[in-house]
Amino acid sequence: MMTRFFVKNMRAAVLLIAVVTWGLMIPGLAPAQSYQSGVAAFDRGDFASAFTILGNLARRGDAKALNWFHLGAARGAPRIQYELARMYLTGGGLPRDEARAARWFGLAAQQGYRPAQVRLARMYLKGRGVPRDVRRAVAWLRPAADKGSSPAMFLLFQIHMAGRGYPQNTALALDWLRRAARAGDPRAQHQLGVFYAKGLVLKLDYVRAHAWFNLAATGGHPRAARDRAWVAQFLTRKQIGRAQALAKTLGPRR
Numbered sequence: 001m002m003t004r005f006f007v008k009n010m011r012a013a014v015l016l017i018a019v020v021t022w023g024l025m026i027p028g029l030a031p032a033q034s035y036q037s038g039v040a041a042f043d044r045g046d047f048a049s050a051f052t053i054l055g056n057l058a059r060r061g062d063a064k065a066l067n068w069f070h071l072g073a074a075r076g077a078p079r080i081q082y083e084l085a086r087m088y089l090t091g092g093g094l095p096r097d098e099a100r101a102a103r104w105f106g107l108a109a110q111q112g113y114r115p116a117q118v119r120l121a122r123m124y125l126k127g128r129g130v131p132r133d134v135r136r137a138v139a140w141l142r143p144a145a146d147k148g149s150s151p152a153m154f155l156l157f158q159i160h161m162a163g164r165g166y167p168q169n170t171a172l173a174l175d176w177l178r179r180a181a182r183a184g185d186p187r188a189q190h191q192l193g194v195f196y197a198k199g200l201v202l203k204l205d206y207v208r209a210h211a212w213f214n215l216a217a218t219g220g221h222p223r224a225a226r227d228r229a230w231v232a233q234f235l236t237r238k239q240i241g242r243a244q245a246l247a248k249t250l251g252p253r254r
Helices: 002-023 035-043 047-059 063-074 078-090 098-110 114-126 134-146 150-162 170-182 186-198 206-218 224-232 237-250
Strands: none
Touching: 035 047, 035 063, 047 063, 047 078, 063 078, 078 098, 078 114, 098 114, 114 134, 114 150, 134 150, 150 170, 150 186, 170 186, 186 206, 186 224, 206 224, 206 237
């Protein structure tokens, strides 16, 4: 009898431990992922944690989290307006509605929130939720770029270089490309490398190509390391050393 009682209670204890342990990993039960913990993080200024927690809940359709985003956006908080716009754009937790996404991006953009300015510009470029309008896109990209947004700089390069729906201006395009590259944008760094490696738009220069590919590879560009290796076959060891030294002077200043 004692043995059976002991075994029975041991099984109950193991089951209880399992429920408690695994319960912490179940969405909705984890204290770190609760609505209250997200609001508390926001109140203490830990915005990264707050938007991660509340955003995850909202995208799963949590009514409290969605209401928090709508209230915050209505009260004029640009970061919350931006996150709410993303939900409407992607259909995460809310019915997909590109027009509403553009509206909330626009309200955040008007307050100078750079990510919203870039997102809204992309919507104007593609005609998503708003009529396609390249000039309006440029009008939103300029203030974001002037305040240091490398994605805005790179888009301005593309617009001025392509000349579709906007006057083509190679010199201005290259200026924005260089600014984006120096700001640390891997796409811009790789594009400069391509121009130098192929002698397109810019004079052929394998040393500079290697330097920009090197920076782009460090930044995680998927093709930069391969292109750097291709350029290296045309360089001596001394030239590669020069390229590596040059790369240290081209990146963002810390």
